[in-house]
Amino acid sequence: MIYDYLKRINIICGHYGAGKTNLALNLALGLASSGKPVTLVDMDIINPYFRSGDYKTQLQAAGVRVIAPNFVATNVDVPSLPAEIASVFTDKTATVIIDLGGDDAGAFALGRYREQILADDYALFYVCNFFRSLTPKVQEAAELFEEINTVLQLQPTAVINNSHLQHLTTTEVLQQGYKKSVELSSLLKLPLAATAVEKQTAKKIAENEDPSAIKNIYPVEIYVKAF
Numbered sequence: 001m002i003y004d005y006l007k008r009i010n011i012i013c014g015h016y017g018a019g020k021t022n023l024a025l026n027l028a029l030g031l032a033s034s035g036k037p038v039t040l041v042d043m044d045i046i047n048p049y050f051r052s053g054d055y056k057t058q059l060q061a062a063g064v065r066v067i068a069p070n071f072v073a074t075n076v077d078v079p080s081l082p083a084e085i086a087s088v089f090t091d092k093t094a095t096v097i098i099d100l101g102g103d104d105a106g107a108f109a110l111g112r113y114r115e116q117i118l119a120d121d122y123a124l125f126y127v128c129n130f131f132r133s134l135t136p137k138v139q140e141a142a143e144l145f146e147e148i149n150t151v152l153q154l155q156p157t158a159v160i161n162n163s164h165l166q167h168l169t170t171t172e173v174l175q176q177g178y179k180k181s182v183e184l185s186s187l188l189k190l191p192l193a194a195t196a197v198e199k200q201t202a203k204k205i206a207e208n209e210d211p212s213a214i215k216n217i218y219p220v221e222i223y224v225k226a227f
Contacts, residue, residue, distance in 0.1 A: 002027070002194035002218050005158050007123040009088070009096045011110070012160075013148050014127035015135050016102030019162040021052045022224040023127055023196055024099035025059070028052075029221075032063045037094040041085055042068040043109050044101035052099045055223060065094065081109060089116040103144065107151035114153065123157040124149075125193065130163045130180045131173070138183045145188060158193035159185045160218075169201065178214045194218035 010027070012020045021044075028040040042053035052059075053068025060066060067084050088096045100106035110117075126145045128135055135141040149156060163177020178195055185192040194216045197205065202219035 001216060002160065003030070005123055005125070005191075005193045006031075006095065007121045007157075008092060009098065009117055009120050009122035011098045011100060011117075011122065011124045011152075011154070012127060013100045013106065013124065013145075013152070014102065014162075015129070015132055015141075015144055017132050018102070018127045018129045018135070019164075019196065019224075020102070020127050021099055022220065022222065023160065023162060024052050024097050025055055025223045026196075026218075026220040028059060028064045028097045029062050031095055031097075032059075037065075038063070039065040039067065039088055039094045039096045041088060041096060041098045042066070043081065043085075043098055044069070044106060058223075085113070086116075089113065089120060092120075104147045104151045107148050111151065117154065122154070124152065124154045125158055125160050126156060126188070126190070127160045127162050128181060128184060130177045131165050138180050138187060141180075141184050142187045156188070156190055158191045159188065160193050161195040163195075164198070169198070171205065174201070174205075175213060192216065196220045198222055 012024050014020050024040060028038050031038045040052055040059060053066060056066045056068060067082060069081055100110060128141050130136055135144060159181060161177055161181035163181065165173050174197060181192055195214055196218045199219040199221060202217050205214065
């Protein structure tokens, strides 16, 4: 299960729209529900939509500390990271979830903290949705990750499959995405840590489908919804 792969610093990267933010929210809230101190860092300074910082009120109510770009959740969109981010590397009492912006552009924002990350206990997860543009094929998804990590220059930990078609998601869609994610993990020589599936759908799969068809299902709430 995905929680077995988590370290103190956990970096979530991937293509634009792959579902990084929704995954980061689920991980942060899941850890907080178990009583653990958690900090969620929103490092998306490019995309004004679907930022984890937009859920600050909900996260803080659950006990999650949130560090977000300056002006997030306002009508001002200026790329600006708060100096507070540096505190996650000095105060090591909390588990940290870092939600990167999409593609290699998101990786550049984290570059200034690379030495601190390397000196810490970290994990790097590549989130992929094979039903998004630019990553419909396994080879394309692998190449995109290589572009991201050329900037990050960190040791990757695992792949997380988040393949879906929102409300049009069917069991067949999930199985197609899972099959490709298995191929991707093999190509990248990384374990497939989990397949994120909406909670009610995950429950139906467990009740009605062959549990061996999709392994390591991570049931998630859908907090981030398309307009």
